[in-house]
Amino acid sequence: MSKDNRILLVEDTPANIQAVTAILKEQGYQISVATNGKLALEAIGRQRPDLILLDVMMPEMDGFETCRLLKANPEWRNIPVIFLTAKTETEDIVRGFELGAVDYVAKPFNAHELLARVNTHLALDRLNRENTRLLLNILPGPIADRLKREEGVIAERFEDASVLFADLVDFTPLSSTLSAIDLVQLLNRIFTGFDGMVERYGLEKIKTIGDAYMVAGGLPEPSAGHLGAMARLALDMQGAIAGLCGSGGPCLRLRVGLHVGDVVAGVIGRRKFIYDIWGDTVNIASRLESHGQPGKIHVSEVAKERLGAHFTFEPRGTIQLKGKGEMATWFLTGAAGGD
Secondary structure (H helix, E strand, C coil), X not given: CCCCCEEEEECCCHHHHHHHHHHHHHCCCEEEEECCHHHHHHHHHXXXXXXXXXXXXXXXXXXXXXXXXXXXXXXXXXXXXXXXXCCCCHHHHHHHHHCCXXXXXXXXXCHHHHHHHHHHHHHHHHHHXXXXXXXXXXXXHHHHHHHHHCCCCCEEEEEEEEEEEEEECCHHHHHCCCCHHHHHHHHHHHHHHHHHHHHHCCCEEEEXXXXXXXXXXXXXXXXCCHHHHHHHHHHHHHHHHHHHHXXXXXXXXXXXXXXXXXXXXXXXXXXXXXXXXXXXXXXXXXXXXXXCCCCCEEEEHHHHHHHHHHEXXXXXXXXXXXXXXXXXXXXXXXXXXXX
């Protein structure tokens, strides 16, 4: 275990401060000290500790009130708190756990026990943060939080969402000429670049399927500007693929379909689960992509009308979309002016 963790000791008795500090510093921990709850909260605001050792009986603000305020702050509530106190009545211990502490060590304390508990809770916190990081690579943040809190199906309807499908048109024949490592490295380079753009525009990557890439906007939290952000994303994606060829990489082309409307979104499965979206809007966006042209961004008329004067378009004309009949569509060609 790495011992470069920062521990905040909240204690007002000089002898206890000296003893605890010596024990923890000997193990390589970085220690900061606050002598009451008010000073502790100020210290946390300046530099977030990895763990807090918190006394109960202190002037100005006691440990219980400090813990309550700490756990009420969304930025601090996940910091593990260990009460280190002489208040060892059952009701005090229960109150500490109810306020969100992870452990309760009685004074006078044993140095080996204190170190063991500190090491254990730092390790558990590290594992929890790593699990959270991995979960957020799979699911949107709000959905991950709900999945941890709730049981049962997570499903919502969004009345206004944008959906983009993109496909690397020339990738299949290219893949037959590349080694497995080169193939995956190329896809990783392209899609990692797309991932950064999606995050920058506040949109939500849904999934990749082979050499296809799917994005949604306006969910899992509604956003008024999602369609404009999606149009800019599409233009940037086309620019990135063009730049790949210009920088000596393979000369690929991207075919994009974009539509806007209502969708249903939810989490499917409990093993290898995925946040996915369904509905007519998704089907139309997919067909706009497959009926589009290489190097073009194919959009529905409703998307074109909503994007309005902020972007430039050229008419594609009326086309036959499978299952939808005739539909007037457009190619998005750029952003108008400085918008």
